[in-house]
Amino acid sequence: MQTAELNKQLASQQIFEDVNNSIFAKSLKLFGYDNKKYRHATKGLKAYLDDESKDREIVLKVRHLDVTYGTSLHKFKAIKDVSFNIYKGEILGLVGESGSGKSTIGNTIAGLVNRSFGDIELIGRHVPKKHSSAKRSMSEFLMNKVQMIFQDPSGSLNPHKNIWNVVKEGLDNLKHQRSLYLKLHIESVLKILDSKLVKAKLVLPKSWNRKQLLNRNIDGDDNLLDYLKTSFMEELKQANPSRNKTLAQFQKYLDSANSKTNHLLTVKSLAEPKRQWVIDTLKSVGLDTSVLDRYPLEFSGGQQQRIGISRALVMRPTLLVADEPISALDVSIQAQVINIFNDLKEKYDLTMMLIAHDLRMVEYVSDRIAVMYKGRIVEIGKAEDIARRSYHPYTKSLLDAVPSLESKQGSLVGYVYDPDMHPYNQQIQPEWLKVREGHYILATAEELADWKQGKY
Incomplete structure (x- = not known):
């Protein structure tokens, strides 16, 4: 097969990114192939991203994001092939249990963690992958456009100021x-x-x-x-x-x-x-x-978090990343902070990523919700659809984990997700399937058909 034809097929079927000058990359270049790193794209991804972005202004575009911690034999891939958009004026809730990769995504977007693969665009500008001169030259841009609210308000505020x-x-x-x-x-x-x-x-x-x-x-x-x-x-x-x-x-x-x-x-x-x-x-x-x-230590946890929100908001960022801003607060204070986010959204036309593990709390303030499991997004859609008409078994387990006043069950133990339930192998892989307008799920067609009938 001719080189040009091979490159054309690779580009049409897969996504790619520049790699370092490895011996393998140099060998490919010697024989006329593109100096790119290729990976098979998840089926249905383009349709999902194109469908939801119709007539909407994209603030943040994340494509095929990988984040790897460690080196050599001690590598751990925390984020695996994550793609999504955040649109102007919306709050995207990112939910999942501890260790699912939520905070890693937030830190990567804010430039605190390097990605190992993929592409990030903020207001149409490409964000460099590693700490390089190109990224340093964008530090002013990122500081002005992206701000972060951290989980522990007392730990993120300087007690000496x-x-x-x-x-x-x-x-x-x-x-x-x-x-x-x-x-x-x-x-x-x-x-x-x-x-x-x-x-x-x-x-x-x-x-x-x-x-x-x-x-x-x-x-x-x-x-x-x-x-x-x-x-x-x-x-x-x-x-x-x-x-x-x-x-x-x-x-x-x-x-x-x-x-x-x-x-x-x-x-x-x-x-x-x-x-x-x-x-x-x-x-x-x-x-x-x-x-x-x-000084910060003179205030309660809720007041400290308000101060943390002010510190981020004073820059009037284009995108605000809130990393579990309510998890360290008691329930009554959580509601106050969530109400503040609602008010700020109206006042400043706020665009925000809200990271949390409490799906019910996120539902109240978010326009859309993305559900993460082990470094991948498994379901994404409008907040109401995810909270009331979701199908992925992991989303179901998150919802069942939240106690409800209307529940007739005598136990708090609800549905427990078992990742071994999926028949995935080299031939059978999940794809992005449309459930309804703006609502997509990562599954096979057979799985989705069963889940719609309540067969888990």
Whole structure:
């Protein structure tokens, strides 16, 4: 078979990634083959990813992710061929028992752990695989776009710093603070302007598209307000010639917004906007200015977690990764923290990955849920579908492990998943099968047919 034809077939059937200059790779290159590492892709994966991403803005794209710990004979593959998307404005819940690989995925996305295979894209930008000069050059980008909330609030907050210094630390480490303040000021202006336009019932110019303008403002575009103040207002006046009084109010608002923009661009010290920024962030999680001079160990676990959320949120990240943020808290405090996430989602249009082992708690706040078992996603779908209409036996065991007030059973022991129940071998392998719109399961067709009939 000709080399070109072989490469074409490999590319169409399998996914691949560049490898190091091993003897094997050099030998392949010598004979004209691509210097790539190949792996068979799970059947049905492309259909599943294409189907769920229709008309949705992807914030995070993960493809064929592997994470391996250790070296040589002591290697352990914690994550095996994981692929998924996270969409703008959604909360994706990632659930599974301890050791399933949930936290490893979160740490890999945040850049704390290197992946051994696969690809990660954040807002369309490829994240380098290893700690290299390319990855170091992206540190500012990752710091600004991805933030993490850790499981143990007391262990993740510096006990020797007061809350003011803890929360503002990320801003201090950011080289381009001014760009962040500018970006979020303009973002606020666009949202307020959109609300005012709807309320005033004006005829909108064709050029008005808040989503496109927000995308244009992704790194802070000070020319955007100039456009709104001049060209956009001219178009608005032409479309609404008889609404002079209302249009004058819009012009006044944009003049005021432009004045604040000029102040942010020219002010020498950013101490004042930084302080106000931190205070506003603390208020969004239910804390006030009285906490600024106190230290982390003076607070309860729930309050410490609120401070941890503030520290991450002050950067206004594009993606927030919360690694079991409620597992170290008692049940009453867990509900408060989950409610905070709900409020923040509405206020900041938050995009988030929520990692937890309590499927019922995750259901309450998530838009979609992915279920993990031994380093692989086995079922993914809308939160309601996973919680009430799931079929994978492992998902069933997670649901049965949560005590229910309506349960008539005398024992807490529910269905226990047995991984040996699957007839997988070299010829029989699971594939991604569609259960319903946006709901996919990793199984064989025969297994899914049996599970739908309750045969486990």
